Amino acid sequence: MEKNSIEQLQSICSQVRRDILRMVHAVNSGHPGASLGCTEFFVALYFDQMNHNPAFNMEGKGEDLFFLSNGHISPVWYSVLSRSGYFPIEEMKTFRKLNSRLQGHPATEEDLPGIRIASGSLGQGLSVAIGAAQVKKLNGDDRTVYCLMGDGEQQEGQVWEAAMYAAHYGVDNLIATIDYNGQQIDGPTKEVMDLKNLKGKWEAFGWEVNEIKKGNDMEAVLEGLNKAKSLAGKGKPVLNLLYTEMGYGVDFMVGTHKWHGVAPNDEQLANALGQLPETLGDY
Amino acid sequence: MSLDLKFNYTEKKDTRSGFGDGLLEAGRRNPKVVGLCADLIGSLKMGAFQKEFPERFFQTGIAEANMIGLAAGMATSGKIPFTGTFANFSTGRVYDQIRQSVAYSDKNVKICASHAGLTLGEDGATHQILEDMGMMKMLPHMTVINPCDYNQTKAATLAIAEYEGPVYLRFGRPSWPIFTPADQKFEIGKAWKMIDGKDVSIFATGHLVWEAVVAEAMLREEGISAEVINIHTIKPLDEEAILESVKKTGCAVSAEEHQINGGLGDSIAQTLIRHNPAPLEYVAVNDSFGESGTPTELLEKYGLNAENIVKAVKRALARK
Numbered sequence: 199m200e201k202n203s204i205e206q207l208q209s210i211c212s213q214v215r216r217d218i219l220r221m222v223h224a225v226n227s228g229h230p231g232a233s234l235g236c237t238e239f240f241v242a243l244y245f246d247q248m249n250h251n252p253a254f255n256m257e258g259k260g261e262d263l264f265f266l267s268n269g270h271i272s273p274v275w276y277s278v279l280s281r282s283g284y285f286p287i288e289e290m291k292t293f294r295k296l297n298s299r300l301q302g303h304p305a306t307e308e309d310l311p312g313i314r315i316a317s318g319s320l321g322q323g324l325s326v327a328i329g330a331a332q333v334k335k336l337n338g339d340d341r342t343v344y345c346l347m348g349d350g351e352q353q354e355g356q357v358w359e360a361a362m363y364a365a366h367y368g369v370d371n372l373i374a375t376i377d378y379n380g381q382q383i384d385g386p387t388k389e390v391m392d393l394k395n396l397k398g399k400w401e402a403f404g405w406e407v408n409e410i411k412k413g414n415d416m417e418a419v420l421e422g423l424n425k426a427k428s429l430a431g432k433g434k435p436v437l438n439l440l441y442t443e444m445g446y447g448v449d450f451m452v453g454t455h456k457w458h459g460v461a462p463n464d465e466q467l468a469n470a471l472g473q474l475p476e477t478l479g480d481y
Numbered sequence: 482m483s484l485d486l487k488f489n490y491t492e493k494k495d496t497r498s499g500f501g502d503g504l505l506e507a508g509r510r511n512p513k514v515v516g517l518c519a520d521l522i523g524s525l526k527m528g529a530f531q532k533e534f535p536e537r538f539f540q541t542g543i544a545e546a547n548m549i550g551l552a553a554g555m556a557t558s559g560k561i562p563f564t565g566t567f568a569n570f571s572t573g574r575v576y577d578q579i580r581q582s583v584a585y586s587d588k589n590v591k592i593c594a595s596h597a598g599l600t601l602g603e604d605g606a607t608h609q610i611l612e613d614m615g616m617m618k619m620l621p622h623m624t625v626i627n628p629c630d631y632n633q634t635k636a637a638t639l640a641i642a643e644y645e646g647p648v649y650l651r652f653g654r655p656s657w658p659i660f661t662p663a664d665q666k667f668e669i670g671k672a673w674k675m676i677d678g679k680d681v682s683i684f685a686t687g688h689l690v691w692e693a694v695v696a697e698a699m700l701r702e703e704g705i706s707a708e709v710i711n712i713h714t715i716k717p718l719d720e721e722a723i724l725e726s727v728k729k730t731g732c733a734v735s736a737e738e739h740q741i742n743g744g745l746g747d748s749i750a751q752t753l754i755r756h757n758p759a760p761l762e763y764v765a766v767n768d769s770f771g772e773s774g775t776p777t778e779l780l781e782k783y784g785l786n787a788e789n790i791v792k793a794v795k796r797a798l799a800r801k
Binding site: 257258259263305306307314315316317318319321322324325326327328329331332333334336337355356359360362363366367 | 537539546550558580586587
């Protein structure tokens, strides 16, 4: 398969951001902030890094797998899944509406292709990803398991149970990532519950930590994810600290927790869409 | 006084050993079966499985939330994970993990829980969970099973390995009479009428099935004919069997090592009230925590033994 160029990936990002904003605007609910902040990461994973099959199969043997632990950023995942062929883009119109497969938080109950487990209640996804990674090892499947968590989510105790476990078992076919945007619902993480030396904590738990300092720069994200791949398979689980800006791509949303779970109104949507070219056609 | 029991035993054994032996057998039959345990391998009798299948066994340390998540991930990738820890840590401690990652996600995880109820004994109320069946039966997609002795627990363990979907399997610590056959076929969701009767239906689960067998003999001496039905599957409940029996007897007693709120008795009450309102008396823990003591002492003090089943039967008969 021919690789997408940086320009092509950036152009996909613009469309994904439009999808996110239009989805949350349509139902006046959902979580645009971190969805916008993680757009480069998701596009890089699904359009460059992962070997995955949109003809979805739950077990995913022979494929790279992705688990989203901070399920509230479902808009970016739904956009990327549909844009990479898991389900029709028109289905984004149903986001958060009655009888939809696109639930507020990702779920398997309605059989949406691409989703392997429900998430939303925080702290659980890393454990699930580790379990899937260990099965890959048992099955002699050399593919990689990816997992994304939020930085506020690091306050959940289960994350650290999972961190200790993965290092103990040397689950080195696992690349976890923390969306390190420094924000959570009630304010900056520094004020709500300071994560202090997060890198040092993960290193102390026995993980290989890879910092991706420019999480909204596609070139830097690709470089960082390639480096993470090169760190995998060496006896330690790998953690990316992905420095992003919440709300990235829209000038009045960037860098604040205020758009964590708030949708733009009509005027704000028009303003935001004006900053993001329609590259693949709106749904 | 020697009772003329309809079921007898020559040996006592803990139900958790039935789980351990069943798990080993399930592991031999199906390579997809994997085991996880949170630092209680000896207590859960998972050592034989671990020894025979070291690659398929995962010691998780004292981290039950992570264990449930790992199991959900393994099930997603096609394995059949059996998690093992005490009933308290298998349910209340990890309810949200079970709810989201196992039940809502409909994962083929078998949550296997030992040391349930008062008969855990001397460890006391912190460990004697009496709310677990209620919590688990409320979860959509979840099957809840509470077998009565070693043989039934072993048979249940083998049966759930072949069933696709989340299951809560509850068993216990004490040495208990083995009074059901070794070669029994375990049908999930199918009640087992152990003793025919015409005056009252006794619906018992777990360790209290034995107490119900003893109570039946005591009642027979007084000229009361009790039907004893073994409800090993709390959910899905065999409503048909319950209604058929009560249609004949006209009153019922439920018996369980669980809180009166939310357990088997409430499930039976729900069935009766919708289809055939008939007197129902509960043998269960009356909205209190347990305490330290021997299993026998605790069953007596908290009103869960054969004598209390007999009393409940008489209350039910008086309301007919």
